[in-house]
Amino acid sequence: MARSKELVPGVGRFSRSQVAAKRGLWKGTKKSEKPAVEPTSETVEKTIGGDKNGGKRLVPTSKAPRFYSAEDVRQPKKSRKTAKPPQLRSSITPGTVLILLAGRFRGKRVVFLKQLESGLLLVSGPYKVNGVPLRRVNQAYVIATSTIVDLEGIKLSEELNDAYFAKSSSKGAKSAEEEFFEDGNPKEKEPFPASKAALQKEVDSTLITAIKKTENLGKYLKSSWGLSKGQYPHQMVF
């Protein structure tokens, strides 16, 4: 709220005292009680492993810096920008058929299920139709078509979130010697967990019954998308 309109840069319509009067400072400013802050203790007791280390030790909470620079170093300003998950395009609603443009399944037409907290789209082929499993996909690499599969009655389990798709951490790097002696055998693949396969089947069964209702929709999802001569995406309706 600009209480004093700027006439010229540096010159406002109202003087300092007039602005103060407008703000009602003559009423007196409110003083809010700051909630009592619990003082953090200076030291913390931590348990140390190993036999001969004394078991427990008092460790200071904040240590003094190791290095003080001779000149005053300029501190970079703290950025106030927050990264938010991308907004879902209005053309993408649950049940929309999407065309994947990049990645392992580029060119495949898949069914959109929901947007996850990270902003990525949860998508399923269905697996039986075109081999695309429950997968996360970035909105930027997708064309949304105007074809929508009716997802009424579908219940997506609460398990399906970003953590479900997180890659398990690898077991530690092998040394060059070990790898050399492996003789180039393919790395053992862990079998696909049965619970994930069951979840896939559950989601796909509802999808497939919905897909069967429209003629040729199954064939459509099975086929791949591509551009032919004379087709320009900016001139096409999807």
Added chain:
Amino acid sequence: MAFALQDSTFKRFVEVGRVVLLKSGPDAGKIAVIAEIIDHKRAVVDGPTTSVPRQSYPYKHLTLTPLALTKLPRGSRSGAIKKQLEKEDTLTKWNNSEWAKKRAAVEKRRGLNDFARFSVMLEKKKRRDGVRKAVKASKA
């Protein structure tokens, strides 16, 4: 009207009552009637039944159609034009013409969505298959 009408190579004339197709501008693609000729470059065009407001239009942005309202006096206003259009049912005649049907088909084809294009491809394959089978059968 131009002289030597019987053996003229020109069949469609710019005249009061000529039905025209607007080529560019916000009313592109719509049908209107020439109500009055302004000069060698412009005419007053009016399409009360096709929501074309009465306005001057350069011939450059018009295409003449073979349809015309013969009983229209020069400078007829929108009401009279509307009456005559409804009497001669010009809009239906236009919509049933091959020209208008082709335009509609092209527009439809451009507006097909991805699934529709796929379905069209399936239908074309079916037709092609039927034709080839028939040809083979007739040769046998």
